[in-house]
Amino acid sequence: MTIDVSAGPVAVYASALQQGVDTLHPLTPAAALLAYAGAFCARDAGFIAGLASPTALVEVPLLKPNRLHGAREIGAGHAAIFETVAAARFDIEAPVEAGDHAIATGTLAITRADASHERHDIGLVSELRDGRLQRLSLYFNARRVRLWSDRAIL
């Protein structure tokens, strides 16, 4: 499968979704990063879990705990986020790649279920192993912002 990484997170996610999560692999690091961001915007925890390798790590500042290991935790963690997030939008520049890694920066705008808004300047890093998403790290300042889940995920 070929994904056009110039299409942006939502389009990359939609394209990948159309062809089935199981057919995504192998991915490029940039495509994995954008697919994750697109799935986040679509609040699709199942897709994100399917994107990850069995030993993958996803790091999200506003989650407790911040580090989700393996598809099960990753799926549960994002499901908990999406219970409290009504809408999300990533505006990020085209990722740059270095070997198995991709980096992108931009902004993430969130509308919570209670209609409050927040906007973060973000950095995103994806790392692939054997063609699957092994690590997705989200960087932003979560200080003085209410957690995306008010309960522990694990």
Next chain:
Amino acid sequence: MTPVAAFAAYCEAFAQGDGAAMAALFTDDGVFEAPTLDRPVRGRAALEKQLRIIAQSMRDISTDVRIAVEDGDKGWFEGAFHAEVIGTGFKVDGSPHRVDFRFVATVEMRDGAIARLVEFFDTRPLHVEERQRMWAINRRSPYWEASVAAGAMEWSVYNSMHFAMTYGRMPYEDYAELLEGVTLWDVGLERQTQLKGRDAHAFLDYLTCRDMSTMRPGDCRYALVCDEAGALMVDPVVLWPFEDTIWLSHGNFDLTLWARGIAMHGAWDVEVCEPDVAPLQVQGPLSLAVLAKICPAPLADMKNYTCLVTKVAGEAAVVSRTGWSGGFGFEVFPLSSARARRLWDAILEAGEEHAIKVTGPIVHRAVERGVTDFNYYMSCAMNPLEDVACHLVDLDKEADFIGRQALRRIAADGVKRHSVGLVFEGEVPRLEWFWDLQDGRGGHGVVRWAVHSFALKRSIGIAVVDKAVKVGDMVEVAHPFGTTRAEVTTIPFVDRGD
């Protein structure tokens, strides 16, 4: 220089605390952005100052860049930063106060220099997660909401008022701002004991063991107040703002209650009360530039330890050339709390162009300058002749004063202790209660203040010790994490520097 090379050079200069080297990597109009900053830093001079302050707030700095990508004039990085914060006095378990975090950074180059450097990281794990919660058993200053909005994290109690101590920054950041810029501090907890009436001046002289007879309207004086047994109670700054009104701007002691009790049982024609006056301190070399924008009084002509009545941002206020920094600065005393918050906001607005910082007490600088604070409730049974300011005691002044006979007896018998400085051989924890001191020859004492000195790059302290303990002696100080040797020295530790 390529983006990857520039970022490597930046990390290297940061580890060395070399602000000039960091700034030299940027274009003249270079920009630095990070989550720990209130606003982007623009221009080489501002970059040199800000980056130096951040870097010198820490030690043992290292950066591991794990991913580095560049494409033309832009670079992207993922890495891990490691450092130890200086000056917090360890965590409560004695472990170092570390700031270790991972980050993403981008660098945009122009003509071989950094035009923009942006860092992305979460500051949540770096400091306590939320501000200390309060109980409704103490008073608030009129600036309470403003200090919370400014990020106050930790409070103490002072004169039965909440006292904002820290704002979630590293100690050196506040210290450097005090020495190089301008700070705003809520000292609404510093209460005024107001003496009003025909005998106000004479009554003041009776309350204090310093000769106040030469004081005139417009003057300010530091003074010591003791009880009838000669025990030191408090060390107020006295202001004489109006012809018929004197304020003793005092520390953590109910001086008004003490003075009212004395006035009630004497023949003084004086009214004693605590007026609704909650001061602010605007301190630092740029404090004049800030206040001059919103105050019509000739502040530049004010001498140290003088005061005047004026308006600040249109609000009636007393302004004094005083403050708890041992350096240049002002205190502003709005004459009512009702519109004091408006005055706070006006000072912040006036200070915007100078990047004014709201801070708590900058104890590190105060101790370096030998500026302390005394209260009866934690006195070590000190008398004024043992204090740092013992030279202000005038046993032979014309007016009688409370404690004169007791102090004369103490002086005749020989003063047993004196206040000295200490330079520690190692770092010491935050002083949460006084530490015992021994000199190995039977002499002992009590350490009442201890901080990291950013000027001397080592820990320092102030102790009251037996007279036999002399400058140059080595002593051992027992604190919660062990024993640290210290050399006895004089106070202050550093000059004013202004």
